[in-house]
Amino acid sequence: MSDRKLPRLLQSPAVLLLLVWMLIPLGMTLYFSFIRYVLNSLRRPEWTSPSLSNWRGFGNYEFVLNSKDFLFAIQNSLFIVCSILFLTVILGVLIAVLINKSFPGQGIVRVLLISPFFVMPAVNAVLWINMILDPVLGLQGIAVANLNDLAAALRDAPVIGWFFALWPQLEPISFRATQTSAYAVIIMVTWQWTPFAVLIFMTSLQSEDQQQKEAAVLDGASSWSQFRFLTLPHLGRPIAIVVMIQAIFHLSLYAEIEIVSRGNGNKNLPYLIGEFANNNIGAASATGIFAVILANIVAIFLLRMVGKTLME
Amino acid sequence: MAIVAKPSKLGTFGRPVLAWTVGLLFFFPIFWMVLTSFKTDADAVKPEHLIFFQPTLENYLNMTENYDYWRFARNSVITAVMATLFTLFVGIPCAYAMAFNPSRATKDVLMWMLSTKMLPAAAVLYPMTFLTKSAGLFDTHFLIILVLSLINLPIVVWMLFTYFKEIPKDIIEAGKMDGVNTWGEIREILIPLAWGGIAATALLCFIFCWNEAYWTVRLTTTNAATLSKLIEGNRAPEGLFFGRLSAVSAAAVGPIVVLGWFCQKQLVQGLTFGAVK
Numbered sequence: 001m002s003d004r005k006l007p008r009l010l011q012s013p014a015v016l017l018l019l020v021w022m023l024i025p026l027g028m029t030l031y032f033s034f035i036r037y038v039l040n041s042l043r044r045p046e047w048t049s050p051s052l053s054n055w056r057g058f059g060n061y062e063f064v065l066n067s068k069d070f071l072f073a074i075q076n077s078l079f080i081v082c083s084i085l086f087l088t089v090i091l092g093v094l095i096a097v098l099i100n101k102s103f104p105g106q107g108i109v110r111v112l113l114i115s116p117f118f119v120m121p122a123v124n125a126v127l128w129i130n131m132i133l134d135p136v137l138g139l140q141g142i143a144v145a146n147l148n149d150l151a152a153a154l155r156d157a158p159v160i161g162w163f164f165a166l167w168p169q170l171e172p173i174s175f176r177a178t179q180t181s182a183y184a185v186i187i188m189v190t191w192q193w194t195p196f197a198v199l200i201f202m203t204s205l206q207s208e209d210q211q212q213k214e215a216a217v218l219d220g221a222s223s224w225s226q227f228r229f230l231t232l233p234h235l236g237r238p239i240a241i242v243v244m245i246q247a248i249f250h251l252s253l254y255a256e257i258e259i260v261s262r263g264n265g266n267k268n269l270p271y272l273i274g275e276f277a278n279n280n281i282g283a284a285s286a287t288g289i290f291a292v293i294l295a296n297i298v299a300i301f302l303l304r305m306v307g308k309t310l311m312e
Numbered sequence: 313m314a315i316v317a318k319p320s321k322l323g324t325f326g327r328p329v330l331a332w333t334v335g336l337l338f339f340f341p342i343f344w345m346v347l348t349s350f351k352t353d354a355d356a357v358k359p360e361h362l363i364f365f366q367p368t369l370e371n372y373l374n375m376t377e378n379y380d381y382w383r384f385a386r387n388s389v390i391t392a393v394m395a396t397l398f399t400l401f402v403g404i405p406c407a408y409a410m411a412f413n414p415s416r417a418t419k420d421v422l423m424w425m426l427s428t429k430m431l432p433a434a435a436v437l438y439p440m441t442f443l444t445k446s447a448g449l450f451d452t453h454f455l456i457i458l459v460l461s462l463i464n465l466p467i468v469v470w471m472l473f474t475y476f477k478e479i480p481k482d483i484i485e486a487g488k489m490d491g492v493n494t495w496g497e498i499r500e501i502l503i504p505l506a507w508g509g510i511a512a513t514a515l516l517c518f519i520f521c522w523n524e525a526y527w528t529v530r531l532t533t534t535n536a537a538t539l540s541k542l543i544e545g546n547r548a549p550e551g552l553f554f555g556r557l558s559a560v561s562a563a564a565v566g567p568i569v570v571l572g573w574f575c576q577k578q579l580v581q582g583l584t585f586g587a588v589k
Contacts (some may be wrong), residue, residue, distance in 0.1 A: 121525045
């Protein structure tokens with residue numbers, strides 16, 4: 001066998017598998033998005049199986065664009081993803097700078113910190129929404145109740161009592177409403193992915209130019225300006241990569257939304273597709289194509305940003 | 313102004329205290345889950361038993377009865393192990409060819425592979441359900457193994473590629489001169505040399521397979537259902553079963569979190585595709 005053929009042969013199983021995995025389902029989604037296709041229809045039984053004679057053109061797309069849910073789902077997807085990105089990057093940089101210098105127990109703190117990243121998403125969601133955020137039985141509810149009791153008890157105390165009498169009765173927050181459950185999702189995913197950002201930023205900080213830093217210290221640069229003009233620029237590329245990888249993962253966030261907000265209106269694009277797919281396959285497919293377009297816009301934009309550095 | 317590198321009080325005492333606080337805070341939910349798993353269901357929702365309670369193993373002992381835990385765990389192990397092996401089987405030759413015989417297209421192929429990760433899974437949900445149901449593969453181990461392999465293949469190829477690139481080409485060339493064929497090269501030279509990298513890749517792939525929560529939930533019902541599906545199916549106990557739910561959750565994530573501790577360094581390389589070193 002010639003030298004050129006063999007490498008190709010070795011690569012072909014991986015390439016072919018991925019090609020099939022990508023093209024066939026995507027092709028079918030594209031096809032279904034242009035026909036009328038519903039799973040249950042007593043009135044029009046011919047729509048219940050996919051066929052070219054049910055051609056609908058851009059009708060499904062129009063239907064999806066006109067549905068209130070779609071716009072909300074896009075806004076909500078972007079809101080959730082952007083909030084998570086913002087929080088994880090800020091927290092990630094701060095924590096990475098904090099634990100980068102050696103201190104007693106650095107290794108243990110590192111292990112403690114990274115642990116949330118390995119928790120499966122379903123457990124993450126169940127744990128947070130029930131045992132921590134629940135307004136009555138979760139830690140949140142218990143903490144709020146205790147604070148109220150404490151304030152009530154201190155109200156009758158001499159000297160300081162007037163101060164506590166001014167305190168309002170605290171109300172626990174229910175994280176199962178539409179808007180608040182989006183916050184719950186943001187909290188739990190931020191908890192899971194901040195460790196990932198910390199890990200990457202820490203790795204990058206270890207390759208920071210120490211001589212430059214020492215020079216800055218000798219020149220009397222404050223810690224803040226060291227951070228601002230040396231560390232932060234150094235973290236530029238890792239931040240871009242963290243943003244890219246997380247954007248890919250979080251645009252298709254599913255398990256957390258499913259568990260936290262089943263049916264309460266807090267939906268993102270994948271969840272909306274799942275809802276449509278219970279009956280209206282045409283609409284589900286059109287929404288899927290929109291999701292692909294959205295993901296591509298984000299991906300092209302981000303790959304431009306980091307693509308070159310990947311191959312070095 | 314010029315105070316030269318004199319460690320401040322905050323530096324010597326504040327940093328460790330703050331760092332430990334942050335670390336414990338992040339670990340706290342996991343700790344809380346494990347703690348709750350040793351409470352009875354009744355104690356788990358009583359504020360007076362928040363910290364002080366009579367620990368019990370009952371939740372772990374009844375896991376089979378309550379949730380049929382071992383069936384789901386067995387499915388998770390089978391699918392994750394098989395998917396990891398299959399991914400390596402396909403990925404190693406591919407990464408080998410890319411690292412040692414790169415062509416002009418190699419870079420593009422690698423980027424294209426990465427781009428398949430960006431395809432939102434939900435977009436192809438129905439066709440996948442349709443295809444697998446009509447092929448009789450829905451809810452089978454085979455299907456889950458295949459899907460888990462395919463979604464992790466890009467990451468595995470990238471990771472292996474970054475490890476193989478570090479191996480001097482001369483060593484492989486020397487093997488060629490000795491008349492070893494390609495499989496021999498891979499088996500007798502490449503795999504022993506890159507053993508650490510391959511093991512790390514396998515470990516990470518296994519973790520991702522274990523934690524996958526979209527396809528394993530949507531493409532199974534009972535037969536091939538994994539632990540993700542088990543937890544997802546018991547999502548809303550409304551305070552009824554905090555104890556037993558914590559136990560089964562802890563049993564689902566415990567082994568993986570511990571495995572994760574061992575491969576945190578590789579995680580950086582794997583998920584940033586070698587761009588952060």
